[in-house]
Amino acid sequence: MNLNIALLPGDGIGPEVIDQAVKVCDAVAAKFNHSINWTRALTGAAAIDAVGEPYPDETHEICVNADAVLFGAIGHPRFDNDPSAKVRPEQGLLKMRKALGLFANVRPTFTFPSLIDKSPLKRERIEGTDLVILRELTSGIYFGKRGREDDGNTAYDTCTYTRAEVTRLARKGFEMAMSRSKRLCCVDKANVLESSRLWRETVQALEKEYPEVEVSYEFVDAVAMRLVQWPNSYDVLITENLFGDILTDEASVISGSMGLMPSASLGTNTSLFEPIHGSYPQAAGKDIANPLATVLSAAMMFETAFGLDAEAKAIRDVVDKSLAAGIVTEDLATEGKSYKTSEVGDWLVNNL
Ligand code: IPM
Ligand code: MN
Numbered sequence: 001m002n003l004n005i006a007l008l009p010g011d012g013i014g015p016e017v018i019d020q021a022v023k024v025c026d027a028v029a030a031k032f033n034h035s036i037n038w039t040r041a042l043t044g045a046a047a048i049d050a051v052g053e054p055y056p057d058e059t060h061e062i063c064v065n066a067d068a069v070l071f072g073a074i075g076h077p078r079f080d081n082d083p084s085a086k087v088r089p090e091q092g093l094l095k096m097r098k099a100l101g102l103f104a105n106v107r108p109t110f111t112f113p114s115l116i117d118k119s120p121l122k123r124e125r126i127e128g129t130d131l132v133i134l135r136e137l138t139s140g141i142y143f144g145k146r147g148r149e150d151d152g153n154t155a156y157d158t159c160t161y162t163r164a165e166v167t168r169l170a171r172k173g174f175e176m177a178m179s180r181s182k183r184l185c186c187v188d189k190a191n192v193l194e195s196s197r198l199w200r201e202t203v204q205a206l207e208k209e210y211p212e213v214e215v216s217y218e219f220v221d222a223v224a225m226r227l228v229q230w231p232n233s234y235d236v237l238i239t240e241n242l243f244g245d246i247l248t249d250e251a252s253v254i255s256g257s258m259g260l261m262p263s264a265s266l267g268t269n270t271s272l273f274e275p276i277h278g279s280y281p282q283a284a285g286k287d288i289a290n291p292l293a294t295v296l297s298a299a300m301m302f303e304t305a306f307g308l309d310a311e312a313k314a315i316r317d318v319v320d321k322s323l324a325a326g327i328v329t330e331d332l333a334t335e336g337k338s339y340k341t342s343e344v345g346d347w348l349v350n351n352l
Contacts, residue, residue: 001034001035001306001308002034002035002037003029003034003035003036003037003067003068003306004037004039004065004066004067004068005025005036005037005038005039005066005067005068005069005070005301006038006039006041006059006062006063006065006066006068006069006070006270007022007038007039007040007041007069007070008040008041008042008043008059008063008069008070008071008072009040009046009072010043010044010046010071010072010073010074010089010279011044011045011046011072011073011074011075011076011089011279011281011284012073012075012076012278012279012280012281012283012284013072013073013279013280013281013283013284013289013341014044014071014072014073014074014279015072016284016285016287016289016291016341016342017072017073017275017289017290017291017293017294017341018070018072018294019342019345020291020294020295020341020342020344020345020348021070021291021294021295021297021298021345022038022070023345023346023348023349024295024298024315024318024345024348024349024352025070025298025302027348027349027352028302028311028314028315028352029311031314031352032308032310032311032314034308034311039062039066041056041058041059041062041063042056042058042059043055043059043071043074043089043092043093043096044073044074044075044076044089044092044093044279045074045075045076045078045079045089047059047089047092048087048089048092052087053087053092054074054087054088054089054090054091054092054093054095055091055092055093055095055096055099059096060096060099060100063096063100063269063270063272064100064269064270066270067270067305067306068270068271068272068273068301068305068306069100069270069271069272069273070272070273070274070294070297070298070301071272071273071274072274072275072279072294073274073275073277073278073279073280074089074090074092074093074278074279075089075090075278075279075281076089076279076281077281094142094143096272097137097138097265098138098143100265100267100268100269100270100272101138101267101268101269102137102138102265102266102267102271102272103136103137103138103139103165103168103169103266103267103268104134104135104136104137104168104169104172104265104266104267105134105135105136105137105244105263105264105265105266106132106133106134106176106263106264106265106266106300106304107132107133107134107135107244107248107251107261107263107276108130108131108132108133108261108262108263109129109130109131109132109133109231109248109251109252109254109255109261110129110130110131110255111126111127111128111129111130111254111255111256112255112256112260112320112323114320114323114324115255115256115257115260115323115332116256118256118257118332119253119254119255119256120253121228121253121254125228125229125230125231126231126232126254127232128232129231129232129254130232130235131231131232131234131235131236131237131251132176132180132235132236132237133237133239133244133247133248133251134169134172134173134176134236134237134238134239134244135239135240135241135243135244135245135247135248136161136165136166136169136238136239136240136241136244137241137244137265138165138241139160139161139162139165139240139241140159140160140161140195140240140241140242141157141158141159141240141241141242142241142242143160143241144157144158144159144160145157145158145160146158159193159195159240159242160195161195161198161199161240163198163202166198166199166202166203167202167206169238170186170199170202170203170206170238171206172238172266173186173236173237173238174206174209174210174213176236177210177213177235177236178210178212178213180235180236181235182212182213182214182235183213183214183216183234183235183236184213184214184215184216184235184236184237184238185215185216185217185218185223185234185235185236185237185238186199186200186203186215186216186217186218186238186239187218187219187220187223187237187238187239187243187244187247188200188217188218188219188220188239188240188243189219189220189221189243190217190219191219195240196240199240200217203215203217203238220239220243220247223237223247224246224247224250227247227250227251227254228250228253228254231251231254248263248276249276252276252277256332257290257331257332258276258277258293259275259277259289259290259292259293259329259331259332260290260292260293260296261275261276261277261293261296262274262275262276262293262294262296262297262299262300263275263276263297263300264297264300264301264304266304270305271301271304271305273297273298273300273301273304273305274294274297275293275294275296275297276293277290277293287340287341287342288329288330288340288341289329289341290328290329290331290332290341290344291329291341291344291345292319292322292323292344295315295319295345295348296315296316296319298315299311299312299313299315299316299319300312302315314352315348315352318348318351318352319348321351322344322347322348322351325347327339327343327344327347328344329341329344
């Protein structure tokens with residue numbers, strides 16, 4: 001098979017972790033007789049520096065024409081403490097999500113047997129956790145009307161959803177639940193928010209189309225608590241954009257390191273795969289960042305974008321092997337010995 005993949009390394013540790021994923025993908029392609037055509041494009045601060053904006057038209061062209069997009073990270077500290085900055089790397093990310101129609105962000109959370117004691121949570125709480133948070137990604141408060149009142153002392157951001165937006169996300173959730181343990185949790189704040197009441201109503205209306213799925217409706221504050229108390233009681237959770245942003249960071253703690261969790265963003269035009277961690281600027285260029293979240297995102301890409309399940313499994317298996325063998329970056333190292341980002345990548349390639 002010929003795979004056309006757009007490659008967006010982005011900022012900070014993005015380029016380093018992307019390099020490892022590319023090595024692993026090329027090795028998998030060689031093993032299974034595929035050929036990958038990578039097309040690199042600029043995003044984030046790197047794009048602002050080169051062409052003055054964080055998601056240039058050329059990058060968009062490359063993404064829409066690709067079968068899938070593999071993305072590193074976006075963000076640079078020089079923009080964080082500058083409220084007056086006219087363009088920000090994150091704007092590029094939001095523009096890209098919208099332009100590519102990436103409405104469903106799939107963020108799985110699972111544990112690795114060899115790392116279970118790395119989590120700050122107790123083993124008995126998290127053992128067996130295997131859940132997916134499906135976050136709506138192209139609407140809600142991230143894209144609603146925002147602004148300042150005339151005097152500048154009052155600001156607002158609005159959370160708007162249409163029934164159609166909720167329906168397409170919820171359908172993905174039901175379908176995903178059908179392919180897993182058939183449990184779906186609708187996360188909202190329907191006791192307070194009107195947009196949440198629309199979510200609840202819409203999900204309730206879909207229930208009869210999926211009679212096998214057991215649906216629960218829970219408030220986001222309660223979910224935030226149960227997620228770290230009994231994560232293994234969840235299967236698929238669906239939620240709006242901002243709740244999903246917060247809950248997925250929280251959920252990443254369960255696995256023991258943010259450097260492990262992959263994600264997929266499913267769209268109307270194409271799909272994008274990226275680690276859930278950010279650009280981690282303090283580590284940029286030091287060859288110390290954990291490449292596994294990006295490598296596992298590539299596994300999701302083989303499976304989701306190309307239907308190549310054996311290839312995805314080969315990647316996951318070699319990642320498991322590396323963890324069990326202790327070939328880990330410093331975030332996961334226990335007794336002193338840790339490996340560089342590029343060494344972990346090389347080990348994966350050699351052991352595939
Ligand atoms: C994420 C990030 C982004 C978000 C930021 C960088 C805009 O935190 O992908 O979760 O809030 O969606
Ligand atoms: Mn986030």
